[in-house]
Amino acid sequence: EPEVTQTPSHQVTQMGQEVILRCVPISNHLYFYWYRQILGQKVEFLVSFYNNEISEKSEIFDDQFSVERPDGSNFTLKIRSTKLEDSAMYFCASISGPGELFFGEGSRLTVL
Amino acid sequence: DAKTTQPPSMDCAEGRAANLPCNHSTISGNEYVYWYRQIHSQGPQYIIHGLKNNETNEMASLIITEDRKSSTLILPHATLRDTAVYYCIVSPRRGAGSYQLTFGKGTKLSVIP
Numbered sequence: 001e002p003e004v005t006q007t008p009s010h011q012v013t014q015m016g017q018e019v020i021l022r023c024v025p026i027s028n029h030l031y032f033y034w035y036r037q038i039l040g041q042k043v044e045f046l047v048s049f050y051n052n053e054i055s056e057k058s059e060i061f062d063d064q065f066s067v068e069r070p071d072g073s074n075f076t077l078k079i080r081s082t083k084l085e086d087s088a089m090y091f092c093a094s095i096s097g098p099g100e101l102f103f104g105e106g107s108r109l110t111v112l
Numbered sequence: 113d114a115k116t117t118q119p120p121s122m123d124c125a126e127g128r129a130a131n132l133p134c135n136h137s138t139i140s141g142n143e144y145v146y147w148y149r150q151i152h153s154q155g156p157q158y159i160i161h162g163l164k165n166n167e168t169n170e171m172a173s174l175i176i177t178e179d180r181k182s183s184t185l186i187l188p189h190a191t192l193r194d195t196a197v198y199y200c201i202v203s204p205r206r207g208a209g210s211y212q213l214t215f216g217k218g219t220k221l222s223v224i225p
Contacts, residue, residue, distance in 0.1 A: 004155075033211060035156075043156060043199075043215040056212060091155045093211075100146075101211055103155030 002026045004104035006092050012110045016081050021107045023075045023092030032075045033093040033101065034067065036060070043091070049075065082111045116200045121220045124194075130187040132219050134200030137181040142204050145176060146213065147185045149196040156199065156215070159185065163205075190223045197221075 005024045013019050025032050034046040048055040049067050066078045075094075079086055089106040117135040124130040136145065147159040160167055160174045162183070167174045173186040187194055199218040 031211070037153075042217060043150070043213075045212045045214070048211065058212070089153060093155070095211060100158030100161070101148075101156075101213065103157065106153065106155050108153075 002102075004092055004094055004102050006090075006104040006107045008107055009105070010108040010110070012112065013082055015084060015111055019079045019082055019086075019109060021077045021079075021090050021092075021109070023077070023104060024073050025075055025092065025094030026096070026102055027073070029094035029096045029102070031055070031095045032067075032069070033095075034077045035091045035093060035103070036088045037091065037106075038085075038088045046077075046090075079109075082109075084111050087111045116202055116216055118198075118200050118216065118219045120217065121222070123222050123224055124187075124190045126192060126223050126225050127189055130185075130190040130194065130221055130223070132185040132187075132198050132200075132221065133182065134185070135182045136200070136202045139180050139202050143202045144205050145174065145183050146201040146203060147172070147174065148199045148201065148213070148215075149194075150199070150218070151193075151196040159198075190221075192223050192225065195221060195223045 007022045032049045037043045045058050047057040047061045064080045068076050089108050091103050091106045093101045093103045095101050144161050146161040148156040150156045160172050162174045176183045197218040197220050199215050201213050
């Protein structure tokens with residue numbers, strides 16, 4: 001069964017450092033998403049991406065965040081200068097059209 | 113998107129049917145009911161969705177009341193691997209570029225041996 005893969009599974013970083021989380025969406029999918037879940041809290045939408053540009057973003061997705069599809073397979077989330085409150089599980093998801101979202105297993109980010 | 117209300121937790125004996133309720137009394141005509149689940153801290157997994165008719169797939173059945181103000185997700189023969197947090201989400205079936213699913217706290221289902 002096709003799946004969304006994410007790397008790294010866990011990253012520990014110092015506050016103020018840049019972090020890049022990587023995702024390989026399902027190959028024929030065209031729409032890509034990042035969600036996050038702070039420990040013990042709800043899953044929250046961050047951003048959606050289609051045709052090489054952001055479709056929608058939430059209030060959480062401020063200037064410290066950026067997304068990119070650098071090649072035909074990867075979809076990345078960059079946090080420019082991490083803060084303690086960025087510690088969370090980050091989930092990538094993709095979809096081909098109207099239907100269900102496929103989520104990856106997540107990347108756990110710990111900011112010290 | 114319409115708000116949903118789910119019980120915070122439920123238990124179910126292994127092998128029995130698990131019936132998870134969801135209230136969505138403010139649902140509007142173009143909003144679908146989606147169910148996802150999250151096992152431990154893994155990524156959410158799609159289960160099923162429906163508009164007004166009952167739906168069934170290989171994982172579960174979805175029963176939506178005639179007035180669409182509530183629904184029930186049924187796992188016909190719960191196994192230990194079904195232990196998870198189940199999310200009921202009401203959302204319009206927007207274009208694929210607008211899947212801003214709003215996750216609530218969900219129902220933590222514990223399947224007991």
